[in-house]
Amino acid sequence: MRHAARLLLPLLVPLALAGPATAAERPVVIELFTSQSCSSCPPAEAFLGELADRPGDLLPLAFHVTYWNRLDWRDTFSLPAATERQEAYAQRLGAGSFTPQIVVDGRRSVVGSRREAVNAAIAQARGEAAAAVPVSLARVGGDLVVRLGPGAGGATILLVGFDARHETRVARGENAGRTLVQANVVRSVRSLGRWDGSARTLSEPWPAGTEAAVIVQAADGRILGAARS
Numbered sequence: 217m218r219h220a221a222r223l224l225l226p227l228l229v230p231l232a233l234a235g236p237a238t239a240a241e242r243p244v245v246i247e248l249f250t251s252q253s254c255s256s257c258p259p260a261e262a263f264l265g266e267l268a269d270r271p272g273d274l275l276p277l278a279f280h281v282t283y284w285n286r287l288d289w290r291d292t293f294s295l296p297a298a299t300e301r302q303e304a305y306a307q308r309l310g311a312g313s314f315t316p317q318i319v320v321d322g323r324r325s326v327v328g329s330r331r332e333a334v335n336a337a338i339a340q341a342r343g344e345a346a347a348a349v350p351v352s353l354a355r356v357g358g359d360l361v362v363r364l365g366p367g368a369g370g371a372t373i374l375l376v377g378f379d380a381r382h383e384t385r386v387a388r389g390e391n392a393g394r395t396l397v398q399a400n401v402v403r404s405v406r407s408l409g410r411w412d413g414s415a416r417t418l419s420e421p422w423p424a425g426t427e428a429a430v431i432v433q434a435a436d437g438r439i440l441g442a443a444r445s
Contacts, residue, residue, distance in 0.1 A: 242348045243275040244341045245431060245439045248328050249302045249317040250398075251284035252291040255390035260316030260328030265399035268380070274338070275429055275442050277378060279402050281315065289389030293382070293398075297405040308437045322437035349411065349432045349441030360428050360445065362418040364411055371411045371434045371441075373418075377404040377425025400427075411440075 248264045250257045267276040279298035280291045299313075306313045309325045316328030320337040321344075327333065350365030364373070379401045386394050404424035411432055422428065432441035 241273075242351075242439075243273055243442050243444070244338050245321050245442050246274060246276040246334075246338070247301075247305075247319045247322075248276070248278045249281055249298065249313070249315055249319070250278055250328070251281055251294065251315050252384060252386055252391060252396055252398075253284035253287050253289045253389040254315045256329065257316045258391070258394070258396060260318065261396065261398050263329065263331055263334070264318075265381075265397065268399040272444075273342075275431075275444055277376060277400050277402050277429065278398055281313075283313075284315070284389075287389050289386055289391070292384055293401050293403065295402065295405065298402060301405065305437065322433055322439045351430055351432060351441040351443040353428065353430060353443050353445045355422065355428075355445060356419070358422055359419050360422050362408065362416075362420065362430050364416045364418075364432065364441065366415045367413055367440070369413060369434060369440065371432045373408040373411050374431040374433060375404075375406050375408050375420060375423055376402055376429045376431065377423030377427070378402045378429065379426050 246267060248260055250261055264276050264278055267274055279301060280293040280295060281299045281302055282294045282296055283299060285291060285294055302313045305319050311325035318326045318328040318334050321341040324337040326337050349367045352363045354361045382398050382401050384396050386392060386396060408418055408420060427445055429444040431439060433439055
């Protein structure tokens with residue numbers, strides 16, 4: 217996959233671009249790994265929808281994996297990138313790959329339907345005083361302008377496109393006959409390259425999906441910065 221990012225001259229950045237988020241403002245990233253073919257997943261998806269309705273201190277995202285597609289129903293939003301991302305977490309966290317799985321801030325794996333455990337992991341993430349990379353986003357025409365502030369360390373910059381809501385009638389498989397309501401469904405994931413601690417401004421074509429988010433993630437899985445459009 218080609219991961220190219222174009223530097224945008226500072227004079228081209230609109231004055232209306234929001235200021236970078238401070239460490240306290242960085243949303244906690246909540247990643248649900250799910251499938252329309254998993255009969256245990258709808259409660260976790262409903263919970264993610266509730267989290268998506270909370271104030272903007274959370275960034276909930278639903279990654280639909282591919283390995284359930286071997287059964288009698290193909291998830292309409294399944295992405296190989298979602299499966300690859302979950303496998304990477306399995307190696308880092310030692311928790312294996314399962315659905316529904318929620319990974320909180322890249323560091324804690326929880327069964328996605330266990331609300332108390334997820335809420336506890338969110339509270340822990342909020343309480344950790346890790347250094348944050350300031351991130352701000354703005355839509356300019358058909359592009360997304362990404363501005364990253366300076367900091368310490370290095371990380372990968374991920375661009376995620378997602379849709380706020382979908383309703384899907386499942387015809388076969390474990391959820392046959394059910395209409396699933398799913399929130400913040402990830403439609404695309406791609407790398408924008410590396411952040412090396414220096415301030416950067418990038419301009420990228422808007423990703424697949426009606427909304428966009430950027431996640432700055434260290435090699436050990438820690439989320440150093442995040443923002444949504």
